Amino acid sequence: MKRILLACSAGMSTSMVVSKMKKAAETLGEEYYIYAIPEGAIEEELQAHHDEVVVIMLGPQVRFARRATEKRAAPYGIPVDVMDVRLYGTADGEKLLQKALQLAKQRQ
Amino acid sequence: MGKKMDKFTGALEGVAYTISNQKHIKAIKQSFVTLMPVIIVGAFAVLVENMILDPETGLAAFRMFSFLAELQGIMSAINYATLNFITIAAVVLIGIELGRINGLKSLFPGLMALMSYISVIPTTVFLEVDGSFQEVVNVLAREFSDPKSLFLGMFIALISVELFTWFSKMDKLTIKMPDSVPSNVTTSFASLFPSIITVTIIASFGFAFHRLTGIYLHEAVYNLIQRPLESAIQGLPGILLLMFVAQFFWVIGIHGNQMIKPIREPLLLGSITVNMNAYAAGEEIPNIITMPFWDVYMNIGGSGVTIGLLAAIFIAGKKQEMRSIAKLSAGPGIFNINEPVIFGVPVMLNPILAIPFIITPLITGTIGYIATVIGFADKAVVMVPWTTPPIINAWLSTGGSWGAVVTQLICIGASILIYLPFIFIANRTRRLDEGSNDESSTKIV
Numbered sequence: 001m002k003r004i005l006l007a008c009s010a011g012m013s014t015s016m017v018v019s020k021m022k023k024a025a026e027t028l029g030e031e032y033y034i035y036a037i038p039e040g041a042i043e044e045e046l047q048a049h050h051d052e053v054v055v056i057m058l059g060p061q062v063r064f065a066r067r068a069t070e071k072r073a074a075p076y077g078i079p080v081d082v083m084d085v086r087l088y089g090t091a092d093g094e095k096l097l098q099k100a101l102q103l104a105k106q107r108q
Numbered sequence: 109m110g111k112k113m114d115k116f117t118g119a120l121e122g123v124a125y126t127i128s129n130q131k132h133i134k135a136i137k138q139s140f141v142t143l144m145p146v147i148i149v150g151a152f153a154v155l156v157e158n159m160i161l162d163p164e165t166g167l168a169a170f171r172m173f174s175f176l177a178e179l180q181g182i183m184s185a186i187n188y189a190t191l192n193f194i195t196i197a198a199v200v201l202i203g204i205e206l207g208r209i210n211g212l213k214s215l216f217p218g219l220m221a222l223m224s225y226i227s228v229i230p231t232t233v234f235l236e237v238d239g240s241f242q243e244v245v246n247v248l249a250r251e252f253s254d255p256k257s258l259f260l261g262m263f264i265a266l267i268s269v270e271l272f273t274w275f276s277k278m279d280k281l282t283i284k285m286p287d288s289v290p291s292n293v294t295t296s297f298a299s300l301f302p303s304i305i306t307v308t309i310i311a312s313f314g315f316a317f318h319r320l321t322g323i324y325l326h327e328a329v330y331n332l333i334q335r336p337l338e339s340a341i342q343g344l345p346g347i348l349l350l351m352f353v354a355q356f357f358w359v360i361g362i363h364g365n366q367m368i369k370p371i372r373e374p375l376l377l378g379s380i381t382v383n384m385n386a387y388a389a390g391e392e393i394p395n396i397i398t399m400p401f402w403d404v405y406m407n408i409g410g411s412g413v414t415i416g417l418l419a420a421i422f423i424a425g426k427k428q429e430m431r432s433i434a435k436l437s438a439g440p441g442i443f444n445i446n447e448p449v450i451f452g453v454p455v456m457l458n459p460i461l462a463i464p465f466i467i468t469p470l471i472t473g474t475i476g477y478i479a480t481v482i483g484f485a486d487k488a489v490v491m492v493p494w495t496t497p498p499i500i501n502a503w504l505s506t507g508g509s510w511g512a513v514v515t516q517l518i519c520i521g522a523s524i525l526i527y528l529p530f531i532f533i534a535n536r537t538r539r540l541d542e543g544s545n546d547e548s549s550t551k552i553v
Binding site for chain 1: 121125128129134137138141358361365366433436439443445446447450451456495
């Protein structure tokens with residue numbers, strides 16, 4: 001299944017965003033595996049599932065990891081973005097999912 | 109003003125990038141994440157031993173349960189295997205992590221680090237038996253496996269794996285095999301010379317250091333680096349400074365704890381491990397500032413003691429949006445997760461709420477410190493995960509000190525009082541709740 005990978009510091013604070021995005025995906029009838037992991041675990045995750053991950057979205061609190069993540073994801077052509085502060089803070093699952101799907105289209 | 113703010117934020121982000129990508133810092137940080145279960149298992153053993161099996165303080169004090177005291181050996185064995193062996197585990201993990209970062213594709217760097225570490229510590233101890241000192245050879249003294257040698261272990265792990273990587277990447281030092289030899293065989297030979305050279309350098313250095321200076325390397329590292337750092341953090345100003353730095357990063361929306369972790373984790377996890385060992389042994393508890401101290405008094409509801417902010421919003425918040433985000437944040441807040449508060453309310457780049465957000469943990473930390481010093485609250489003796497809800501974490505981590513629970517409640521009360529006036533101001537500020545998107549946030553200032 002296609003994966004939307006979210007990452008923050010411990011993978012915990014983003015779990016609320018994950019559940020809201022899952023709900024949004026359900027109502028849209030989109031089938032994605034949406035989940036959150038710690039930012040430090042992105043590399044391993046990509047090694048295991050790079051063929052399924054369609055987009056990586058970072059929590060705004062770990063936006064300093066953007067460049068490093070982009071470097072890791074580039075060989076697989078996976079787009080990387082930092083979630084909008086406002087959408088993240090209010091756990092706006094719908095808009096975040098829209099953004100994720102939009103980015104996923106750029107996946108090479 | 110906006111431009112200056114941008115520049116400032118940009119500079120801090122640069123610092124955050126550097127800290128989080130420096131490979132030695134990264135290796136240490138990752139290792140402590142992996143180490144956490146070991147510490148929690150040790151905490152479990154300490155809790156069970158003291159609250160259930162101990163014939164004086166535990167359930168075994170009741171006559172019908174007195175047989176439980178016989179089982180104490182099980183828990184002390186687990187305790188030794190975890191809390192007293194933490195440095196060995198850290199050395200191996202740091203070796204593996206740094207090896208991985210350096211692009212070495214095996215777990216061998218973990219062993220390389222361990223070999224090197226063991227090679228610099230003395231394996232002879234002097235025991236006082238009946239008034240005279242006896243030499244005991246071929247033993248690993250506890251001080252080399254418990255947190256007392258943590259910094260020596262960290263340094264040796266980093267240095268040895270760097271040397272090993274360097275030598276491994278030298279073509280001349282790798283043994284070439286004909287193509288017909290299976291690749292597994294080739295790799296096992298490839299690391300041969302680099303590891304011989306690395307461990308020889310490290311062992312010789314330890315040897316020479318002792319011969320030339322008359323003191324052991326572990327004593328030097330402990331006295332010159334580890335102990336000064338420990339005493340800096342055990343004093344109130346040290347821990348407040350660390351918290352201040354973390355809060356400062358949070359205010360610009362960057363995970364502050366991630367920034368200070370490389371310093372905080374070895375010191376505060378080290379100090380709680382020492383406390384747990386003392387508690388299990390029935391000795392006096394040495395450290396006030398520990399990882400649970402941080403979580404119990406300075407991090408209630410998440411960074412910035414935002415449990416007080418949420419309560420203040422519920423009490424006095426007039427803005428509908430703020431109230432609804434506070435509702436949304438209450439659930440995660442119970443488990444000390446507060447990103448929705450920081451990004452949703454928002455606290456980030458919010459000139460009004462940034463003030464209480466920075467000062468509240470400093471004040472509650474001071475309250476906790478004073479309460480502990482005067483003996484009203486007990487020192488933390490059990491490691492508890494940071495996601496443990498308030499009250500429960502105060503009670504558990506102190507081995508059941510109601511003074512600590514009351515102190516934490518006082519801290520929560522103080523945090524509400526500090527945040528309240530700022531909520532009144534926020535009620536009157538029109539654009540506050542619209543801010544914090546990347547473009548608009550700087551315009552508020």
